[in-house]
Structure formats: C-alpha cells, structure tokens
Amino acid sequence: MGKAAKVFKWTGIVLASIIVLFVAAVFIFNGKTYDAPYPDIKATKDSAAIARGEYLAYGLGHCAGCHVGSVDDYMKVAAGQHIPLSGGFEFELGPMGFIRTPNITPDPETGIGKLSDQEIARALRYGVGHDGRAIFDFMPFHNLSDEDLTAIISFLRSQPPVKHEVEVRDLNFLGKAVNAFMIKPVGPEGEVAKSVKPDTTAEYGKYLVLCIANCRGCHTNRDITTGAYTGPDFAGGFEMESTLVPGTICVTPNLTPDPETGHITNWSEEQFIARFRAGATIKASEMPWDMFKTATDNDLKAIYHYLKTLKPVKNKIEKIVTTKEELENRAS
Numbered sequence: 001m002g003k004a005a006k007v008f009k010w011t012g013i014v015l016a017s018i019i020v021l022f023v024a025a026v027f028i029f030n031g032k033t034y035d036a037p038y039p040d041i042k043a044t045k046d047s048a049a050i051a052r053g054e055y056l057a058y059g060l061g062h063c064a065g066c067h068v069g070s071v072d073d074y075m076k077v078a079a080g081q082h083i084p085l086s087g088g089f090e091f092e093l094g095p096m097g098f099i100r101t102p103n104i105t106p107d108p109e110t111g112i113g114k115l116s117d118q119e120i121a122r123a124l125r126y127g128v129g130h131d132g133r134a135i136f137d138f139m140p141f142h143n144l145s146d147e148d149l150t151a152i153i154s155f156l157r158s159q160p161p162v163k164h165e166v167e168v169r170d171l172n173f174l175g176k177a178v179n180a181f182m183i184k185p186v187g188p189e190g191e192v193a194k195s196v197k198p199d200t201t202a203e204y205g206k207y208l209v210l211c212i213a214n215c216r217g218c219h220t221n222r223d224i225t226t227g228a229y230t231g232p233d234f235a236g237g238f239e240m241e242s243t244l245v246p247g248t249i250c251v252t253p254n255l256t257p258d259p260e261t262g263h264i265t266n267w268s269e270e271q272f273i274a275r276f277r278a279g280a281t282i283k284a285s286e287m288p289w290d291m292f293k294t295a296t297d298n299d300l301k302a303i304y305h306y307l308k309t310l311k312p313v314k315n316k317i318e319k320i321v322t323t324k325e326e327l328e329n330r331a332s
C-alpha cells in the first residue's frame with residue numbers, strides 16, 4: 001500500500017469511529033434525565049382556586065390552545081367551549097420530527113392521573129418532565145406563583161378523565177441529536193412569588209405578560225430551532241408559520257412604545273381592550289386571541305399599563321401576514 005492510501009485508510013477508520021461514537025452518544029444522551037426540586041404544591045378542592053385555574057387554562061394561560069387534539073378542537077375552544085384537555089395537537093419541529101401535546105386530563109393510564117401534583121408542578125416550573133426528561137420549552141410558566149400553579153393543577157384534577165393515548169415525541173435522528181445535545185431544562189428566573197395579587201398595575205401586568213400569557217415569547221425575534229431570543233424584547237419581527245392556515249407566515253408586530261414603529265403606541269386603553277374583545281381578525285393568526293378575549297377588563301388594563309413601561313425600540317415590521325415566497329423574494 002502506498003503512503004497516500006495508508007493515510008486514506010486511517011482517515012476512513014477514524015471518521016467511521018467518530019460517526020459510530022456520535023450515533024451511540026445520541027442514543028445514550030437522548031434518554032438523559034435531569035434533576036430539579038419538587039415544588040411544594042398540593043391541589044385543593046377549593047372552588048375559588050379551581051375557578052381561577054379554569055380562567056387561566058382557557059384564557060390568558062392558554063393551555064387549551066395546545067392541549068387539545070386538532071385545529072377543529074381549537075376552533076371549539078375559540079368559540080368558548082371548555083372541551084377536555086386530552087392532548088394530541090401536533091407541532092412539526094422543522095426537519096426534526098414531531099411533538100404532540102400530552103393528555104392532561106386525570107385519566108390514570110393515558111393522562112396525568114398517574115402523576116403527582118409535585119411532578120406536574122416540577123414540569124411546569126423547572127422544565128423537567130415526570131420521567132426526568134428535559135421538556136421542550138413550549139410552556140413559559142416557570143415563574144407562575146405557587147398560588148396560580150396550585151389553582152391550575154387543582155382545576156386539572158377537578159376535570160373528568162378522558163382516555164386518549166398520545167405519542168408525545170416522534171423525533172427522527174436529527175431530532176434525537178438536537179434533543180440529546182441542545183435541549184436543557186429551562187427553569188424560573190429569580191425567586192418565584194408565593195402569590196401575586198391581581199390588580200390593574202403595570203407590576204401585575206408584567207406578571208401576566210411574562211409568566212402567563214407569553215406575549216414576549218411571540219413578540220420578540222427568536223431562533224426557530226433553539227428558541228433563543230435574538231432580538232430586543234417585545235420589538236416584534238418573529239416569523240411563524242400558521243398552524244391554522246398552512247403556508248401563511250405571521251410576523252409579530254412591535255409592541256414597544258416607539259413613537260414611529262410601535263404598533264400600539266397611539267392606542268388608548270379603551271382601544272386596546274376593544275381590540276382584545278374582538279378576538280381573532282386574521283384567520284391565520286397564531287395569537288390565541290379567542291382565549292385572550294376572555295380576560296377581565298382589569299387584567300387587560302394591567303397588561304396595557306405594563307406595555308407602556310417598555311423601553312421603546314425602533315423596529316419597523318413591514319407586513320404582519322405574508323407567505324414564504326414573499327419573504328424569500330424580499331430577502332433576494
């Protein structure tokens with residue numbers, strides 16, 4: 001064998017070994033489990049707590065926007081029906097496969113009947129699932145107060161069980177690799193409050209916006225594969241493909257009070273509330289307007305007051321609804 005052929009052979013062996021090790025690592029780390037404390041949360045049968053949980057689950061907290069089975073089911077929620085949260089909604093994770101929402105009714109085999117209150121609370125607060133896996137960060141409820149977390153779990157426990165088996169994760173090799181090496185549990189920022197009392201202040205609005213309604217998660221530019229924030233908070237520009245009208249792309253408007261480019265800088269409090277009461281006006285919109293429209297006037301006032309306190313950021317959003325082709329043409 002010539003010198004070159006030998007080098008080639010060894011390079012081949014080294015490369016093949018790296019690939020084998022990588023594949024093995026993906027399968028090992030894909031099943032990686034994490035630790036996090038179990039929050040001291042216990043569901044109650046108190047009717048005020050259950051009512052609060054229901055208000056959040058079908059309203060600003062929008063659990064029902066994801067934990068139902070299909071777009072048709074979502075339309076029922078949008079029409080005001082409190083249908084069971086038996087899961088199955090499918091999200092396509094780009095080229096990585098699919099993730100479906102689990103059944104969160106109390107069914108003991110297919111739902112959360114088999115999970116303790118503390119396991120559910122840990123999943124929502126620390127992003128560590130009942131089986132120790134890192135949860136994909138779809139649910140930014142890490143800083144939900146103890147009281148609201150208790151209210152939501154109490155509501156879930158009060159519901160009739162529905163038997164519905166869901167295969168939550170359906171990842172291909174790339175999805176498994178991303179899961180193995182890039183998905184880490186996301187937990188709370190700073191200290192979590194025991195209770196946050198509702199009022200119309202910007203402070204309570206901040207809690208609703210950041211910890212419950214996830215306005216920042218959509219109205220800030222992000223890296224679509226990792227979910228990392230890439231733009232200034234609330235300055236909009238995040239492009240998302242519509243789950244309701246496939247092929248359509250929604251681009252979030254700038255919610256900061258910038259005098260030129262802020263979308264709502266000139267809206268009065270009354271206009272803001274009226275806009276929420278109207279529900280979805282764009283069919284393809286990813287914003288769960290029809291759940292948010294059930295929020296009380298006081299909650300909407302608090303949100304409005306908080307948005308007024310944001311730092312103005314100049315960021316002109318050309319078009320709120322567009323298509324893939326149009327975006328590609330604009331880029332070239």
Ligand code: HEC
Binds near residue numbers: 061131134138
């Ligand atoms: C944007 C969509 C979305 C919203 C909103 C949402 N969820 Fe989820 N939820 C998911 C997805 C996706 C998973 C599966 C995550 C995974 O396996 O990585 C999940 C998983 C869960 C789990 C399972 C945890 C475990 O240990 O297996 C629970 C419980 C849960 N969600 C409760 C809720 C509650 C309560 C709300 C409302 C306060 C909510 N979810 C809102 C998408 C959502």
Ligand code: HEC
Binds near residue numbers: 218250288292320
């Ligand atoms: C799941 C993503 C998502 C979430 C969460 C979300 N938005 Fe939006 N929002 C959008 C998209 C997409 C649009 C553009 C389409 C539309 O107007 O419906 C939009 C539009 C808006 C508009 C402009 C409406 C108009 O008619 O001009 C306002 C105001 C707004 N959002 C405020 C909020 C506030 C406040 C919150 C939190 C309470 C919030 N959004 C949460 C995605 C989201």
